[in-house]
Amino acid sequence: MLPLPTPPPDETFRIALFEGRRHDLWSLFELADASAASICSYLDRGALHLATIGGMPVGHSQVLELEPGVYELRSLAVVPRRRRRGLATRLVARSAAWVRERSGTRLVTGAASAALDVLGFYLRLGFRVVRVERDAYGPERGYPEGLLAHGIPVRDRIWLELEL
Numbered sequence: 001m002l003p004l005p006t007p008p009p010d011e012t013f014r015i016a017l018f019e020g021r022r023h024d025l026w027s028l029f030e031l032a033d034a035s036a037a038s039i040c041s042y043l044d045r046g047a048l049h050l051a052t053i054g055g056m057p058v059g060h061s062q063v064l065e066l067e068p069g070v071y072e073l074r075s076l077a078v079v080p081r082r083r084r085r086g087l088a089t090r091l092v093a094r095s096a097a098w099v100r101e102r103s104g105t106r107l108v109t110g111a112a113s114a115a116l117d118v119l120g121f122y123l124r125l126g127f128r129v130v131r132v133e134r135d136a137y138g139p140e141r142g143y144p145e146g147l148l149a150h151g152i153p154v155r156d157r158i159w160l161e162l163e164l
Contacts, residue, residue: 010054013087015094018050018060025050028060031077034154037142042074049094051078051087058082061091063099066108071099073109092125100164107162112137114152119160127160 018025022043029039046064050057059078063071073095078087099107109127111118123129136157137143147154 018048032075035142061095069105110157112154113156114149114154127162130161133157
């Protein structure tokens with residue numbers, strides 16, 4: 001008797017609002033934020049879009065309302081093995097569409113000034129720099145002492161904005 005063929009992997013891609021227990025997605029949040037204290041402060045807030053492939057979580061984007069019409073893209077992550085395939089771009093697009101559906105006019109986000117690749121990503125999507133928050137990352141905010149990105153100390157946060 002011949003063995004049954006191995007079924008092909010399910011590569012169905014989907015982005016949907018996540019209604020489950022967010023703590024179950026902690027490892028995704030850790031990809032986007034090095035401070036457990038920071039993650040705890042926003043984990044259960046706002047709307048969370050979850051990207052899945054074959055039913056397995058591969059990325060997320062979280063949006064919080066700051067004031068009427070203004071929303072923050074607070075957390076965005078894609079698992080390393082699925083990066084550079086447009087998933088983060090699709091997550092940002094889905095979050096921006098969700099904000100527009102709620103009559104939002106601006107989407108803001110913050111990134112470490114040392115995270116050059118992240119800043120470039122947002123700039124390519126049309127975000128514009130609006131301000132610098134000095135000393136946003138440090139032990140007093142739950143970030144490890146001596147945190148580096150690309151060999152650059154992580155200290156300041158660059159705030160960016162996308163008009164919708």
